[in-house]
Every structure is written in C-alpha cells, then in structure tokens.
Amino acid sequence: MDRKTLREQIDALFSAKKYDEINELLTENKEVAKSDRDLLKVYYMLPIYEAEKEAGQRTIFSKVSSLEDLLEREVRLKFYLRRIAFDILDDEDEFYLFCRQNRVSLAELFMVAYCNAVHREKVQEFVQRKMAEGKLVV
C-alpha cells in the first residue's frame, strides 16, 4: 500500500469512527505509516489510544473529528509541553484550559511529552506537580 492510499483509508476510518480499525491498519502498515509525515504522528499516538481504551476512558481518536484535527491537537499540545521544558510558558491557565477543553488524558500528556519534548523528566514532574495542586485536571 502506498502512502496516499493509506492516508485515504485512515481518513475514511475517522469519518466512520472505526477507531480500532485505525489501530489495526496502521500497525499492519507500520513502515508506510512511518514514511508519511502525518501518519507517523498518528502511529506514535496508538499507544495513547490503547492505554485510554484499556483504562476505559474516552480515546484520543474519538475526541477529534478528523485526521487534520488530530494533528493540530498534537502540535498544540507539544508546543505547550516544550514551553514548559524551556521555562517560557507565559500563561499556565491557557494550558490548563486547553487540556480541559480537549479532554487530554494523562497517557496523552506523557506520550506527547516523551515523543516531542526535551527535558522530559522536567515536563513530567511539572505535570504531576500541577495535577497534585489541582490546577491541571486530566
């Protein structure tokens, strides 16, 4: 399967809300997925999906309406986490609001931090501290 076809099929599965099949299709076509700038990101979100599903939570795929939405969500979240990593998060409340409105799970936070942030431990420690303070609700 080529990148274009895989992408079209993933888009169709999103529209049909067949999230388990997204998981299967990407796992089966791992190498093709890893060669596509966008699908690579989705591939690395599969563990989030699986963790949320196992925990009986609403899954990341069900929180968005399209592949495009999913990618934008990932970009915005990693940007917040990077700002934390480099101590330049000007507006913490904006970050908490983003997490709340988008129903970001702990699994998603940690996975995005792991994949995209420098100073991962620092970011994870921040997340845990703010959760303990009750400011960050996930």
Next chain:
Amino acid sequence: MNEKKVCFIFCSNDQLYTEECLYYINHLNIPEGYQVDALAIEGAVSMTAGYNEGMQASDAKYKVYLHQDVFIVNPDFIQDFIDIFRKDARIGMIGMIGSPRLPDSGIMWDDERCGAIYVPAYNKDPLFRAGGEDALTEVEAVDGLLMITQYDIPWREDLFDKWDFYDCSQSQEFIRRGYRIVVPWMKEPWCLHDSTISYMTSYDGERQKFLREYFETGRVPECQAGKITVILTTYNRKRQLKDTLEWLSGVEGISNIVVADNGSADGTAEWLSTQSYEYLWFDEGVQGYGKLWNTVLENFETEDHVVFMEAGVYPERESLLELASVLCVGNAGIANLITNYYGNDDNRIIDREALTLFARENRSKQNRKTTHRTLSSNWRIWAVRKDVFDKIGLFREELQSPDNVLTDYTLRMIQSNLWQVVCPRAYAWENFSRGEEIYAESGQWQAEDRTLMKASWGMNYFNLHPNRTLVKYIKEPSEREFKVLEVGCDLGATLFEIQSCYPNCQTYGLDINEAAVDIARHIAKVKYGNIDELTIPFEEKFDYIIFGDVLEHLRHPEEVVRMCRELLCENGHIIASIPNVMHISVMEELIEGRFRYSDVGLLDRTHIHLFTYYEIMTLFQDAGYEVKDINGTVFAISERGREIINILLKLSENTEAWMYETFQYTVKAQKR
C-alpha cells in the same frame, strides 16, 4: 544599514509553526541598544527567493535565516552570536550544525559534522551533538535550519529554485568572497528543530546543480598531513643545498622532495646522484624559471600542495603544514610564509632566534586558517594548491626571472578570482643577504622579461605591492561599512589591502591605464577614467579618496582636489602621498646646476607639478580641506647632504631640517 539591528527571516506556510517560532523569538533577551525584527515570508516560491525578499526588506546588519520549525531556546542567543561576529570581522556566517569538510557528494551528513541541536524525534535521543569542543569550528557549509549572517550576500535564486541546497550554496558564496563560516561550541544547544520527515523530491536535482556550480569548477582539496611536494631549486650552492635538505627532514608534512639543479657546476649533480632524492639536472646550463618549474611539474608526480623553494631557505617545522591548511580555505591558490625578507613589516625578524620567538608568539595569537590576502608572493618560498594548475595552466615558459614568472601567474590568478595569502603561522628563514642575486643572468632575464610582459599585459610596471602607509591613515572600526575611491589605483593592490583590513568596505578605483583596469576590476569596482578631465564615472559619495603618488602627475591638481569635495561624504577625507621636490637629493643636484629627470623617483619625467610642504598645505587648505595629519618618509642622508642642509637652514627663515630630509609626504585632509 542599521548596525544595531537583528532581523529573523523565515519562510512561512503554517500558521501554528509561524506563531510558535515567533513566540520563541519574542522571548529572547535583547542586548541593550539593539532592535529586533522578524519577517515571516509567505508564499515564497523557493527558499532563496524568500530569503532574498527578506534580506532586501530589512536594514538589519545581523540577519538570522531559519526554518519556521526551528525554535531558539538559548535566551542569550543574540548576544552570543554578536560576540562571535565582533571578535572577527571576517566571520561572515554562523551556523548551528556544519561540515568542517563538505563531502564530495555535497551531502553534509555523508561525513563528519559539528555543532549541537535539539531534534525531538519520537523514540530517539533529542540531543544531537557532534564535533570537538573548540570554541569555534571553521566549516565549509552550515545546515540551513538556522544561518546567521553579518553581511548581505544575495542568495542564488538564479540557481536554486526549490527548497534544497540553498544552505550549502550560500556557504560557498560566503567562502568565495573570503569570509569564514563557523559553528560555535554550545554547552546546551541554542535551538530546537522540530523536524520529522523530509520528502526531498527535488533534492538530487538541486544537488547536481550544486556540484556543477561549486565543485566541478575547482574544488578546494582536503587538507591532509603528508600531502606536500617540495620542489627545491638550487644553483651552485651545494653546501646550502645539503643543509636545506637536512633541515627539511625535520619539517612536517612533506611527502616528497624533488631537487631541481639549475645547471650547477660545483658538483651538486654528482652529489645528488649518490642520494635518494628525486632530482633533475639541467646539464645544458642555467634555465629560466618558467621552463625550470614547468619541467619539474611535467616530469614528476606531485601531491595536493606544492612548495617551491630555493636552497638556503629554512621553513619552521610545522610551517608547510600551516600553508597546506590555509590553502584549504576559500579561494586561496597560493600561500606564503613570513620570512626575514617577506611579510616582516616591522623588521622584528633580525636573526633566526628572533624568527623562532616571533613565530612562537604569533602562533599563540593567530587562529589556524587565519590569513592575510596579498597580491605579491615571495618567489624564494611559496606554496600552491595543485589544482590551481588545472585551472590556470602551467607557468609561462618564456619568462625567466622567478619574480616575473610569479607576477605573470599572479595576474592570471586574479583573472580567475584566485587569491594569494600570507599565513601568519608559517615562518621561514632566508639565508641570503639582502638583494643577493643567485644568478649572473638576473639582469638580462629582467630586461628580456620586461619586453615579454609588456607585450602580454600592455604595461611597463606591475605594482602588486599595496601602499600600506596610505592604508594606515584609514581609521575605522574593522567591521564598519564605508566607501573608498582610489584615483590611479593601477592593479588594485592598495584597494585589495583595504578589503583585507576592512571586509565591509566597498572599494572603487579609477585609472587611465586600460590594461591595469582590466586586472583591477577583478579586485574592486574599477573603471577607466582620467580625473584630470574633472569627471569621474561613479555616482557614489566616498568616505575616503586616495591619491597615491598621483597629484604630481595631474595638470589640474587644485581643481581635482576641489572637485573631490563634491565626491566626499560629510567629513570625508583625502589621503595622498606626494613626493617632496625640496628633498636634499634634489637640492644637491640643483647646487651643481642639474635638474635631471628620470624614469622613476622624485624627478619622474611624468611629474607635471612639484610640491613642497608649504605647497601641499596650500593645495588642500585653498580647496576647502583641513589637513589633519601630515608625515614624511625619510631615508638615510649622506654627510655632505647633512652639511648642505645646515648651510641652507642658515640662509632660510622659513624652512626646517625635516623639510629637506623628507622624501615623500603623506597627508590626510578632511573636507571642511
């Protein structure tokens, strides 16, 4: 150009990334007195087009070209890069990741890289670090993720119309212009590159363009120790030859030595035949150097760097390696060492001990690969990159005197935009007395060469030596941008020197010798013109106008100097050197009733106007200038000359001894 402004320029096609890139820029500390601007270029058709648009739109001295997915995480980024530029005006560009030696493929990651960057990429370590811990590593190319410049050089939009190889190309453009490119050592990376997959659909096509433009037309070879051939010429100096060969056995980097015995009759050939050196003996007698050097090159294998030297010259142990090293930088084709007779401007090297001390002291101050550009080389010892022969050809065989062979080669190099350099870390002792001639044929060679050179180049004299005295009157910060016009620039040697001292200076020249203009236009913006006609073909205003031994040749020096007021910026200066007709040598002749013109010197037959100290002062003051500085060149004066001066001083109420002692005046006059 705003000297205290930084502009961040990037091509933008993603709103989220653009905003994030700006977010990090907005969090940088701004050095006091500086302004910061950012230009997101939308809809660019290529990286070069986008960057050219940004470059032209900004008046900032410092420009940071970066990808939209590069986030600057070092809060002191601006101060840190300004500090680097300020330390060395010859640094044109700074990068975060670079190639000390760009591989022949043109692909940076095919070979060793240096620098540091955060590249968060899923399951990999987000820190990429390579290279040593030198404060600055000189590189041949930097990665386009972020490139900082302090000079505006157009991006090659004409060649690279996509999104690849604009970075390697721009690096080469800076090197072509003699600038250094460096990557700093970063304790923590200064930037984060949020890159994932590049599709690189046009990469190979752009790479082929790059290779054609920069590598197929004469790539700088890689520096390698032990890749030096020495061509050692000797003539009737058997003992010096033996000494030199023994000395060279302790000099590093030499791969092979070829001895060229130019027809010695002192048993040199017989001795050489018992040794293991490669050698060539011209048994038909002394040959001119064009033929001599060519014969060696045609008959012996040579390495990447060839050192031509005479028996009796003793290079310091690491000096030839230093030469090979500088020949790997930019467009340097020939490299010279400092000797007791070359580059020893302040005459500090009086003996071999002084040379050793001077070398040790200077090496500790100079970076490797630091050079000073020059137009004149020292024929007794010089090094050339072998591939220069591929580009320019061999020496002109009919020329005989080695200095003329080298002058002819220099002019051909200039026409090919290849330069000569002096390496301040390379030293040699020349065991000759000053002016010593090795060959009885020297005089005849000079006469015959002169005819050939005139026929080839259309000139009688070839002045490749800058007038450093005049250059020293320019007092500017090394990085300042300003404009200099030299009237009577000849081959452009002085303008070349000014460029070396002031890399941001724009140099202009005017000369009435069309043949000289043809050469000098490779060095500066030089045009043909006769300033005596009271017009010049430039519309610019200049900070300095230089007349090096020119005013005395003009029919209308007063009018010319007055006209220059219109060509000078406010507070601009004229710098001029003018011979002193009152010099004691002229007075001595006059006392004997003689006033003989000659081809050169104070009474050059082409001098139309003659000047004394008072006449020079009057010339400038009447034309609307204030003389800020005037100094004289003085040579040793004979006892009789001294007696005459004392007598003249008794007869005169308005003169002083220095007015007779000064051979030539140098004056700096400021427009009032």
